[in-house]
Amino acid sequence: MTMFGFLGGTIISVESGYKVFPHPKPDKVYHRLSDAKWFLAVRWCDTLSTPAAIINNTGELAFLNQFVLTMGEKNFIPQQNRSDIFTRCLSLLPNETVNYELQDQDRIIEIRGLEIDARYGKVALVRELVQESMRI
Incomplete structure (x- = not known):
């Protein structure tokens, strides 16, 4: 039996x-490790209190949370920035992050590189950081 932590959850081989724990259906079994990782990556995005998404190698938002749905994916990260953001995730080590400034919007995006499925390479987990000057 193998057990390891992944994005705030735990994956156990059976x-x-x-x-995956925690999971809304504790008896759910994923037949592929990549499916279990994908579930936790989506949950990571979905539970954040700021806009967050997963960018794939083609620059598409493969998943976006409710905040991004509300603001619009083009407003969150314009298409012209997505390729650069994805490229920056490629050299990141596990749990390493880098910040990316959307200068025209005065916003900062945190980038985390994550390999969910070795067949497809990394994806970029991105979330908007709340700047201290914006907190009141």
Whole structure:
């Protein structure tokens, strides 16, 4: 049996695949490790209190949380910035982050590189950082 932490959750190998904790369906078994990782990556985005998304290698937002849905994906990260953001994730080590400034919007995006499925390479987990000057 293998057990490891991943984006605030735990993945445990079981006879028929992988279980994820916490999970709304504790008996859910993922047959592929990449599916268990994808679930936790989506949950990571979904539970944040700021705009967050997952950018894939083609520059698409493969997942976006409710805050991005409300503001619009083009307002969150304009298309012309997505390729650069994805490129920056490629050299990041596990748990390493780098900040990316959207200068025309005076916003900072945190980038985290994550390999969910070795067949497709990394994805970029991105979230907007709240700047201290914006907190009241």
